[in-house]
Amino acid sequence: MYSTFFKHYWLKSVRAPGYYKNLIVNIFVGLSAVYFLVIFVLLGFMMPRILAEAAPKLDPALTFNGILMYVTVLALLFRFLFQPLSTINLQSYQVLPVKRSKLVNYLLIKPLLNPANYLTLCFAIPFSVTGIHPAYGLGGAFRFVLIVIFLIWFNTLFASFLKRKFGSSITGITSFLLIVAGLAALEYFNIYSLFALSQQVFGFLIENPIGWIIVLVFSGAAFLLNKGFFAQNYYPENFDRKTIRKQAETQNFTFMERFGKIGEIISLEMKLVLRHKRTKNVLYTAVLFLLYGLLFYPSDMYKENDAMLMFVAIFVTGIGMILFGQWIINWEGSYFDFLMTRDIDTQSYIKANYFLLLSLSIVSFILTTPYFLFGRDILINHSVAFLYNAGVNIHVYLFGATFNTKRLELSKGSAMNMQGVSYKNFIIIIPLLVIPMGLIGIFSLFSAKNIALIILAVLGLAGIVFWKQLLKVTEKQFLRRKYALCEGFRKQE
Known part of the structure; x- marks a missing residue:
């Protein structure tokens, strides 16, 4: 059934009147993707040297562990602001003998299969060889790559949940920005070091043989949060009420x-x-x-x-x-x-x-x-x-x-x-x-x-x-x- 959904999505895309008219734009986007892919690979190999110059007293792996939590939070913020939500023509499938759970699972799995999400691996894999392997060994390097993959899943799913729950409301975005600014302020004024906490957390996850499972559990929790949201908001009329209310708020x-x-x-x-x-x-x-x-x-x-x-x-x-x-x-x-x-x-x-x-x-x-x-x-x-x-x-x-x-x-x-x-x-x-x-x-x-x-x-x-x-x-x-x-x-x- 899932293969059928993806087939329908593909046919809808290639049969769209503007698909072949956008050839120049698609070529430009493809070249941009190749450019960033090369940049990420080179950055992955060069990152240990960059980190050693920035913090000569720390091992590059420890320095990277310290900033990884900041990177995760900023990536979550970026996805919350810019990640498009996965959609499907729900009413067309609701009249067919298709289980609700399959439709919901498709909506949640679809963004995880987007190749753009995994451009990060072009950086993570080279860095696992040049930065993580010398500090944590081959097993640590392998676990680091798994942790990055599961963090991508967590961010993708949790950002989708936040966006579905709070929408693009200025209140939700402002709250998110204030949280990020608050964390940065705590670090800047030496009130609480998120850098030190991040070092301990990701150091433990990389060293521990089952550390990657903990991150996978967080990804599963984000998946279940989305399923819980769809359980309460499956039918279109639930969204229509929100749309009417938002229009009323901006009519004058x-x-x-x-x-x-x-x-x-x-x-x-x-x-x-x-x-x-x-x-x-x-x-x-x-x-x-x-x-x-x-x-x-x-x-x-x-x-x-x-x-x-x-x-x-x-x-x-x-x-x-x-x-x-x-x-x-x-x-x-x-x-x-x-x-x-x-x-x-x-x-x-x-x-x-x-x-x-x-x-x-x-x-x-x-x-x-x-x-x-x-x-x-x-x-x-x-x-x-x-x-x-x-x-x-x-x-x-x-x-x-x-x-x-x-x-x-x-x-x-x-x-x-x-x-x-x-x-x-x-x-x-x-x-x-x-x-x-x-x-x-x-x-x-x-x-x-x-x-x-x-x-x-x-x-x-x-x-x-x-x-x-x-x-x-x-x-x-x-x-x-x-x-x-x-x-x-x-x-x-």
Whole structure:
């Protein structure tokens, strides 16, 4: 029976109208997977040397055991935020002589068979040879690999349970982030060392011949938690009640009506963002990526890399605009025909999307002002990046959106979901990030970075000053492409 389920899933995928149209995207994803696979393998062999340099007084295996609990918690957080839930057309099988337990087991086993989950083994197996084997022997290395596999199972299943139980609610995500931040704070202020606890726990699991069984038991417990959830929420009407309640919570944005027709359209866009899984996931992702600068600004490695610092500045100051801008018209694909029959003029529609992206860019810039503490150069970079985002990138997104005719399914999560993505999403990165990075990089070679910053700032200011004229160009392009968009959005992948 399980083989039949997987066969149906495969046939559904390959028979989808958009399966072969996404060939370029699939090739890009495949090449990216090969790239990361090679990186993980090399990192696995090099990790003992890296850990020895970072903590010369500790054995690399002990150091890794100390950070493994942090890695597990962060991986769980990542899966909770981005892992898509396994689905099945339940009502089609409920009228057939198929046991409920088999359907539930299929939903739980399916994500465990995803090859992407096991990319971690490309790191774990080499590290078990170079790092674990010298400290714990051959048996310890073998048990380490088993423990990593069962941790993957536990994280996959437990993240699915948390996501099904709490959904994508801001309360659940905030609570999870606070727990992770609290653990980091306890370690930082030397109140309690999770590092030491992790060393003891994973040292015991690797040394003990039956240690891997303990991790397997945790995986089994996560499996049973999911089964218990499905026992109470098997029928679709249970989820319908939750959907109705969530819609009621987000139905009023009356304060936007004071801005007339444009305000009403923005209000509808805000409701769309807060009511659908994919757009909410993008919103949470944008909040998380506000911290992206912390990977670069504190490090001395990037202080002389002006092009990379400009990339980070554009990315964090415009993260809301960047993530939502790529779907600015596509996310309305399900009811685009309806919109085109309403009393909404093109000018108001384009202006509403412009002000929505501008608002997201302003909010992102304000939220990243704490980065100014890293120095005057960061303040200048962020200010120039904001001007470039507001004056150039917004118009690039609005104009480019008229070419993307792939309908976006909002009911599905955004993580690891390439539905609605085409090569056009990658082409738009060129004016968005590559041009400013290239400009800064070239002028920096001649010690004239400030000239590049002035050019980018002037371009941004020009786009802000002449925004009405630029929007008229987008309006004309939208009118030329309107029927192509309607035709494209009617097709389902």
